[in-house]
Amino acid sequence: MMDATSHISIRNLSVSFGGQPVLKGVSLDIPDRxxxxxxxxxxxxxxxxxxxxxRLLDSEDAARIEGTILVDGEDIYDPGTEVxxxxxKMGLPSxxxxxxxxxxxxxxxxxxxxxxxxDKKRLREIVERELRAAGLWxxxxxxxxxxxxxxxxxxxxxxxxxxxxxxGPEIILGDEPTxxxxxxxxxxxxxxxxxLKADYTVVVVTxxxxxxxxxxxxxxxxxxxxxxxxxxxxxxxxxxxxxxxRAYLTGEIS
Numbered sequence: 001m002m003d004a005t006s007h008i009s010i011r012n013l014s015v016s017f018g019g020q021p022v023l024k025g026v027s028l029d030i031p032d033r034x035x036x037x038x039x040x041x042x043x044x045x046x047x048x049x050x051x052x053x054x055r056l057l058d059s060e061d062a063a064r065i066e067g068t069i070l071v072d073g074e075d076i077y078d079p080g081t082e083v084x085x086x087x088x089k090m091g092l093p094s095x096x097x098x099x100x101x102x103x104x105x106x107x108x109x110x111x112x113x114x115x116x117x118x119d120k121k122r123l124r125e126i127v128e129r130e131l132r133a134a135g136l137w138x139x140x141x142x143x144x145x146x147x148x149x150x151x152x153x154x155x156x157x158x159x160x161x162x163x164x165x166x167x168g169p170e171i172i173l174g175d176e177p178t179x180x181x182x183x184x185x186x187x188x189x190x191x192x193x194x195x196l197k198a199d200y201t202v203v204v205v206t207x208x209x210x211x212x213x214x215x216x217x218x219x220x221x222x223x224x225x226x227x228x229x230x231x232x233x234x235x236x237x238x239x240x241x242x243x244x245x246r247a248y249l250t251g252e253i254s
Contacts, residue, residue, distance in 0.1 A: 007030065007032050007071060007072060007170060007171055007201040008029070008030040008053065008069065008070070008071055008171065008201065008203075009028075009029050009030075009068075009069070009070040010026055010027055010028045010029075010030070010053075010067070010068070010069050010070075011027050011067055011068040011069075011070070012025050012026075012027055012066070012067040012068065013025070013026040013027070013049075013052060013065070013066070013067035013068070013069060014026070014065075014066045014067055015045070015048050015052055015057065015063060015064070015065050015066075016063070016064045017060070017062045017063055017064075018062040019064075021225055022045045022048045022225055023045045023048055023049060023052070023222075023225050024224075024225040024226050025067070025226070026045075026049065026067070026222075026226075026227045027227065028220055028227060028230055030201060030203060030218070031201070031217070031218050032201045033197055033198060033199070033200070033201060034197060034201070034202070034217035034218050035193060035194070035197050035202045035203075035204060035215050035216055035217050035218070036201075036202065036203045036204070036216070036217070036218040036219070036220060037203075037204050037205075037206060037211075037212045037215060037216035037218070037219055037220070037233065038050075038203065038204070038205045038206075038220045038221075038222060039205075039206065039207070039209065039212050039219065039220070039221050039222070039248070040221055040222035040223055040248070041207075041223065041248070041253065041254055042207065044222040044223055044224060044225060045222050045225045046175075046205040046222055047175050047176075047205060049205075049222070050173050050175050050203065050205055052065060052069065053069060053071075053076075053090065053173060053203070054086075054087055054090045054173060055076060055077075055083050055086055055087060056087075058083065065077065071086060071089060071171070072170075088115075088167055088168070088169065089169055089170045089171055090169055090170075090171045090172075090173050091161070091164030091165060091167070091169040091171070091172045091173065095175055095176040095177070095179045095180060096179075096180045097153060097156035097157040097159070097160045097180065098160065099148035099149055099151070099156050099159055099160065100148065100163075101147070101149070102147070102148065103144065103145050103146060103147060103148065104140050104143055104144045104145070104146060104147075104148050104151070104159065105127055105144040105145060107148045107159055107162075107163050108126065108127040108130055108131065108159075108162055108163050108166050109123045109126070109127055109166070110163065110166075111163060111164075111166045111167035112126055112166055112167065114167075115167065126166050127144070127166070128141075130162040130163075130165045130166045131159075131162050133162065133165055133192070133195075133196065134158040134159070134161045134162035134165065134192055135158060135188060135191065135192045135195075136155060136158045136159060136162060139155060140155070140159075152185070153180060153181060153182075153185065154181050154182065154184070154185025154186075154188065154189075155185075157177065157178070157180070157181060157185065157189060158188065158189060158192065161177075161189070161192065165196075169200070170200065170201065171200060171201045171202075171203070172193070172196060172200045172201070172202045172203070173203050173204075174193070174202070174203070174204040174205065175205045176205055176206060176207065177189060177193075177204065178190070178206075178208075178211065179207075186211070190211065190214060190215050193215060194215060197217070204216075209249065212233070213233075213237060216233035217232070217233055218230070218231070218232060218233055219231065219232070219233040219236045219237070221236070221242075221244075221245050221248065223244050223248070223253075228242050228244050228245055229241055229242045229244075229245045237249065
């Protein structure tokens with residue numbers, strides 16, 4: 001049964017590519033309005049888990065997906081599910097910011113326009129609101145008509161976050177969202193995620209344990225495709241139950 005406080009409930013999820021298993025029977029309820037951080041060594045299936053949640057594995061012919069992912073009680077892999085609607089629920093900033101070749105304003109307005117919004121006043125309101133949510137408004141409010149490519153890398157990443165928020169997602173998925181950023185820009189993104197969790201379910205993949213300790217409310221540890229341990233982050237960091245979790249947190253395995 002899906003946890004009443006979870007937007008997302010994963011049951012017995014297995015993913016393989018060309019017959020090679022990447023995820024093995026993962027079951028996890030992701031708490032709402034918390035930051036869930038997924039940790040584990042490279043190649044353990046962290047990114048595959050996020051891509052499965054956002055139906056981004058659909059385009060990969062070699063991918064085979066078994067199990068169930070429920071979003072608000074709906075099986076997102078049911079044949080009758082509209083994929084576009086599911087993806088709209090989930091914002092997914094990439095590891096490296098990918099701004100659109102247009103102005104700062106048009107980057108944010110792009111999604112709402114795609115979904116049919118044409119009212120200029122409403123678009124301006126959305127652009128300002130989401131830039132504020134991403135902590136970027138004061139830095140770019142006088143540069144809205146400039147090409148987004150002129151922003152710093154850190155600003156571009158927050159712009160991508162704002163662009164994702166503009167289509168009204170309920171869930172924010174972040175795959176190493178600060179890996180391309182300097183420490184100061186990384187902290188700014190972390191601070192914005194901490195603010196945004198008041199209104200969103202947030203799931204972040206990271207290989208940086210220091211970052212996980214700073215931002216995680218809930219922690220999930222993957223190892224060789226298996227979900228080894230999950231629970232409140234403070235408890236796992238202080239008292240990991242599984243020896244593999246302990247070994248990873250102490251650096252014995254990486």
